[in-house]
Structure formats: structure tokens, C-alpha cells
Amino acid sequence: MRNFHHQKWRWIQFFLLTILFAPSCKPNSERKDLPLEYPSHFPKIYYPNLENNVSKEGIELGRQLFYDKNLSLTRNISCGSCHAQIHGFADHNRKTSAGIWGRLGNRNSPGLFNLAWNSSFMWDGGVNHLDILPLAPITDTTEMGLPIQSWILRVREQSRFKPLFQSAFGSDSITERKTLWALSQFMLSLISANSKYDKVKLGNEKFSIDEQAGYSIFQQNCNGCHTEPLFTNFTFQKNGFTNSGDDRGRMRITEDLKDLYKFKVPSLRNLTLTYPYMHNGNISSLEQVIEHYENVKFDPSNPLLKPLSLNAIEKIQLIKFLETLTDFSFISNHAHAEP
Secondary structure, eight states, X not given: OOOXXXXXXXXXXXXXXXXXXXXXXXXXXTOOOOOOXXXXXXXXXXXXBTTXXXXXXXXXXXXXXXXXXXXXXXXXOOHHHHSBGGGTTBOSSOSSOBOGGGOBOSSOOOOOOOGGGOSOBSTTOOBXXXXXXXXXXXXXXXTTOOOTTTHHHHHHTOTTHHHXXXXXHSSOOOOHHHHHHHHHHHHHTOOOOOSHHHHHHTTSOOOXXXXXXXXXXXXXXXXXXXXXXXXXXXOEEEOSOOOOTTOOBTHHHHOOGGGTTEEEOOOOTTTTTSOSBSTTOOBOSHHHHHHHHHSOOOOTTSTTOOOXXXXXXXXXXXXXXXXXXXXXXXGGOGGGSOO
């Protein structure tokens, strides 16, 4: 889910939200009916679609759709092709991902987890509802390449889906709305909340001396943008790449000059699995990330971005803490794996 023609997509998105989803798009941060497990130190889920009744059957249908390569023009690319479980649902440590006919995107595929707390998606926030997120890569000519008019036909042509829709929604009719809702249910289930950090927060483990020192360094220098416990504040910030060529970041969507070179703050969870880093995949290691932020220039218009000033030991300690954010149970959960 990397890049798409934003002007065309904005019209598609408007159509889908007003025609398919309008009755259910009332924000509600206190939903208690979602059968999703997450720890007590997490905030309440954001997902606003009150009509999408998440169930085990719906999640399973979404999983089947997520890994269905028939949803690409060439029938060889699925959502899971660029979002691999073993890499925290990011790509296979590639700078940018290859879509149909080997076409390369110009942005790094981010990890997919804890989406239930997000209100915007993509590096530039170009999608504002989880229910329509899959259509961005499915219809993008670089990624999966299916026209908006025909993608649902690829689901209907497969006999295996009718019983799955019956189990999930009580009817075997296959519609755009139910298909997208099932994909949302699977993506909502991708909760990463069992790292060592989480176990420490729950009182079940303790940080080592270096991890604890790194945690203090993190809180002093990084927590403003990568806010605990989700390790993002969901805003759009400059990340030090101010010569990004044609990629204008958030400005592509808002057309506001103040958003030039701003990108969505990514979560730091599972970052040992999701390299390379940044929207363009230009940084390949955590050591290089720290070096990058040591050399950024202070920008008064972007006060959260400021140069780090760490000695060699502090850099090691910070990395030791960041490594505690890896959730190994998440990448080995069979419920999320390719069928």
C-alpha cells in the first residue's frame, strides 16, 4: 500500500464513503463490541464503523481475501505479497515493493498492525477510513492494477467464497461492502501487543539495565512523536528528508505548503523486522536512523524534529530499548498466516 494517483483516488474515496459507508461512519472511540484482545495500557479502539460486526468468521473471510492473488490484474500479487507476517506485515526488507509486471513503487510498504487505532492511512494520510484502505493498492496501476469496476468480480468468480460469506454475514451474496468489511475485520485483528515492552508494562518482566537506560533516553528524545504505547502520535511530521524530489508528502493530499515533506509518524513497534526505514526506505539500520536524526537541522516550524545528541553508549542503550518493541508472538500467530 504505497502510492496511488491521488486526485482520482480522492473522487473514488468520496464516492465510497458517501454511497457505501455513510450510515456507519460515525466516529466512536468507545466501542466495546469488538472481539479484539489488547492490554490495559492501550487506549480505546478508534474504528468508527458501528455496522461492521466483527466476528471470528468475518476475520477468517478477511484473511482469505488478504492473501488472494486473484485480486491483482496478473493474479500473482496479493495484499500479503507486500505485507508479510514474518516482517511485521511490512515487505520483505525491500526499499520499495514490486507490483504487477515488476513495477516498483516509490514508497516503502509500512507494517500493518494496530490499525484499529488509526484514523488515517498511507504515508501521506491519503485514505481516511480503514474500510476502503484495500482499494488503494488493489486499483493502483503500479501495485495490483484492478479497475474499480471489476475487482469485486474476481471475488464472485471463486466458488470457495460463498460459504465463507454465509458464515461471516448470514448470506452468501458477495457485495463490495461486505468484502471490504471482511478485509477490515482481518486488519483490525492484526494487534501487536505482546513485546517485552508490553510484558514490562504489565509487570511480568523487567528491563535490563541497558534497556531501562535506553527507555529513559527514548522518553526524553523520541516520545513526542513516537508516543507510548502505540509508539506513534498519528500526526504528520517532517523526518529530515527535505529534498525528497517529487514526493511532497502530506502536501500531495492537502495541497497546503505547510505540509510539504511531512509524512505520517510510523509506529516503532516491530521495527527490528520492518527495515529499511522512512517513507522512501532510504535508511537500512537502526544505527543509521540514529545517525540521521543526529544530523537533522532544527526547524522552528517543526519543533518536534530536533537533533539528537547521544554518546556511543547511549546510542547502544537506545537500540537495546527499541529492540524490546519486537513482538515475536505477532509474527508467529497462525490466525494471521497465509492460508
